[in-house]
Amino acid sequence: MGMDRRNFLKVAGLSTLLAAGGKAAVDILAPGDLEASMKSVPLSEGKRWAMVIDMRHLNEEIMDACTAACHREHNVPDVGNTKNEIKWIWKEKYEHIFPGQQHEYASEKYKDQFFLITCNHCTNPPCCRVCPTRATWQRSDGVVMMDMHRCIGCRFCMAACPFGARSFNYGDPRKAPEDLNPDFPPNPDYPTRSKGVVEKCTFCAERIAKGMMPACVEAADTIKEDVLIFGDLSNPDSRVRKALRANYSIRRKPELGTEPNVFYIV
Amino acid sequence: MLDKALRGSNRYWWWILSLLAVMAIGFFCYLYQFKMGLKVTGLSRDVSWGFYIAQFTYLVGVAAGGVMVVMPYYLHDYKAFGRITILGEFLAVAAVTMCLLFIFVDLGNPVRIMNVIMYPTPNSILFWDMIVLNGYLFLNIIIGWNVLSAERKGMKYQSWVKVLIYISIPWAFSIHTVTAFLYAGIPGRHYWLTAIMAARFLASAFASGPAILILLCLVVRRYTRFNPGREQIGTLAGIVTYAFVLNVFFFLLELFTAFYSQIPGHMHTFEYLFVGVHGHNNLVPWMWTAALFSVIALVLLIVPASRRRESTLTAGCIAVFISTWIDKGMALVVGGFIPNPFEKVTEYWPTAPELGITLGVWATGFFVLTVLFKIAVSVKEEVGA
Numbered sequence A: 001m002g003m004d005r006r007n008f009l010k011v012a013g014l015s016t017l018l019a020a021g022g023k024a025a026v027d028i029l030a031p032g033d034l035e036a037s038m039k040s041v042p043l044s045e046g047k048r049w050a051m052v053i054d055m056r057h058l059n060e061e062i063m064d065a066c067t068a069a070c071h072r073e074h075n076v077p078d079v080g081n082t083k084n085e086i087k088w089i090w091k092e093k094y095e096h097i098f099p100g101q102q103h104e105y106a107s108e109k110y111k112d113q114f115f116l117i118t119c120n121h122c123t124n125p126p127c128c129r130v131c132p133t134r135a136t137w138q139r140s141d142g143v144v145m146m147d148m149h150r151c152i153g154c155r156f157c158m159a160a161c162p163f164g165a166r167s168f169n170y171g172d173p174r175k176a177p178e179d180l181n182p183d184f185p186p187n188p189d190y191p192t193r194s195k196g197v198v199e200k201c202t203f204c205a206e207r208i209a210k211g212m213m214p215a216c217v218e219a220a221d222t223i224k225e226d227v228l229i230f231g232d233l234s235n236p237d238s239r240v241r242k243a244l245r246a247n248y249s250i251r252r253k254p255e256l257g258t259e260p261n262v263f264y265i266v
Numbered sequence B: 001m002l003d004k005a006l007r008g009s010n011r012y013w014w015w016i017l018s019l020l021a022v023m024a025i026g027f028f029c030y031l032y033q034f035k036m037g038l039k040v041t042g043l044s045r046d047v048s049w050g051f052y053i054a055q056f057t058y059l060v061g062v063a064a065g066g067v068m069v070v071m072p073y074y075l076h077d078y079k080a081f082g083r084i085t086i087l088g089e090f091l092a093v094a095a096v097t098m099c100l101l102f103i104f105v106d107l108g109n110p111v112r113i114m115n116v117i118m119y120p121t122p123n124s125i126l127f128w129d130m131i132v133l134n135g136y137l138f139l140n141i142i143i144g145w146n147v148l149s150a151e152r153k154g155m156k157y158q159s160w161v162k163v164l165i166y167i168s169i170p171w172a173f174s175i176h177t178v179t180a181f182l183y184a185g186i187p188g189r190h191y192w193l194t195a196i197m198a199a200r201f202l203a204s205a206f207a208s209g210p211a212i213l214i215l216l217c218l219v220v221r222r223y224t225r226f227n228p229g230r231e232q233i234g235t236l237a238g239i240v241t242y243a244f245v246l247n248v249f250f251f252l253l254e255l256f257t258a259f260y261s262q263i264p265g266h267m268h269t270f271e272y273l274f275v276g277v278h279g280h281n282n283l284v285p286w287m288w289t290a291a292l293f294s295v296i297a298l299v300l301l302i303v304p305a306s307r308r309r310e311s312t313l314t315a316g317c318i319a320v321f322i323s324t325w326i327d328k329g330m331a332l333v334v335g336g337f338i339p340n341p342f343e344k345v346t347e348y349w350p351t352a353p354e355l356g357i358t359l360g361v362w363a364t365g366f367f368v369l370t371v372l373f374k375i376a377v378s379v380k381e382e383v384g385a
Helices: A005-020 A023-029 A034-039 A060-073 A126-130 A156-160 A215-223 A239-246 B002-006 B010-036 B051-065 B067-074 B079-083 B085-106 B125-152 B159-184 B197-223 B230-261 B264-274 B284-302 B304-308 B310-336 B352-383
Strands: A049-054 A089-093 A114-118 A136-138 A144-146 A228-232 A262-265
Touching: A049 A114, A049 A239, A060 A089, A060 A114, A060 A215, A114 A262, A126 A136, A126 A156, A215 A228, A228 A239, A239 A262, B002 B352, B010 B352, B051 B067, B051 B085, B051 B159, B051 B197, B051 B310, B051 B352, B067 B079, B067 B085, B067 B159, B067 B197, B067 B230, B079 B085, B079 B230, B085 B125, B085 B197, B085 B352, B125 B159, B125 B352, B159 B197, B159 B310, B197 B230, B197 B310, B197 B352, B230 B264, B230 B284, B230 B304, B230 B310, B264 B284, B264 B310, B284 B304, B284 B310, B304 B310
Parallel strands: A049 A262
Antiparallel strands: A049 A228, A089 A114, A136 A144
């Protein structure tokens, strides 16, 4: 596949943006192309990314693989305690994810079943509504993004998120315990963060921009295909739409009106 | 007029020095937090706001409470309050200063604070809070200073100051309304998601602000030659009484809705706060202390004889302070995070550096308050008011 100048600049612009994290760097390397490259960060306009998680086939092995792949991909350190832990995608018990649904006669199978959870990339995200600096915002393709270089660390978004999807760097992630993070940072192509900023899942914006699947989906696929399905809700023929058409699906806390874009087939 | 703050008795200087010492301790604790990050606090992934934001919320109330002397004087022409409006305004200045400092020390990335101005975001309530708090600070500094200098020169203040005074009255209501909106507009935090939040905030503000002002008036009368006046204190006591009764009433309304409807999400935080859940009960003794002091305050303030007697009024005001401080300065913010979105309980308790910083900010507030009150009282003494 050939790459024309425009596409090259898109990728160059994006990777510079991610690596150097500054408008200045892009302006020096590709003057005037920043706006163009920012605009084309979504794979294409008018899309709406979503994830369908098929709980009938998901097991703890796959969930752990997803978490490990994601946290390596994004240089998420193990800080060594739950108080200040940082997590982008992780497993949690059914009763904690769907609190209102739990009842004492539920089958043991569901009661103790782990679900995989991450940022829901809500269509109507309260986190973006409350952010005082637009450090977290929604792209036109639905991805709820996080600019860790603009975030002032007020943590309003953490209070606003009804899904507990956001983590705060209480300490310096680059100084996380070495014995727990022997090869930190595991992915030199992804920026590490400073202390005092909020972070969360971005649906692997940096990967979907290159036409790749999110790291968790890729990790799940190597164990079992079609357990995590990622795709475009606006396209009626996409795999996510097909999965949602063919199966009964639920979302977390739909009554709050945030319109989550992570669906569970149960 | 600043020179007035530079001449004082030994007692005055010792007080100033002790405040500076506490401020220094707070400053060094802050340097430590700045270097290590907020992990030195008791905050966690689940309880992401704690003592700092709670103090901020409480002090916005104290600042707004200042309007309870300004409004009767300027809108209702209640002449007696003319003697003490300056004290209400300067109390507001000190309280807002502390509010801004508490926001600042809570930030994970304080060096980026100007991003709030560089990327103004009107859909964020925090943006509006920044505007109303800073606006209220400047209004009170400008108004207080001008009115006081005019009084010192034996003149009437200029007419444009009057315009600012009229603006400052609704502005006072706005600071606590906007602060309530920080919490009341968030989906999924049941304890905060209540339409009566702003009203509750204002009621608690108009009780705690004037209660602190009464205590300050008594201190001023005891240690200086300026007497804020018996009638003034009596009227303030009436205001505290009405506002505090409303505050308790609003809280009972919350309890009714939660426990008569029996909706679990609405009851959980109250259960955590007053009886504890699954063995987590850090705040239970505090909440019952707050409840006890509420009852004491209600009795001492409602019974006319004890409201009029200075010793019992003082005790009543202290009781109002304790109960509103626990309610807003501890329980409201932390309670909103418990249980967390997974209906699990992670408790919170401030650490030593966190308390050091908190004390440092309070000391800074008292420093500002002392200097401003010293100036105001010296001018009053000079003109023989």
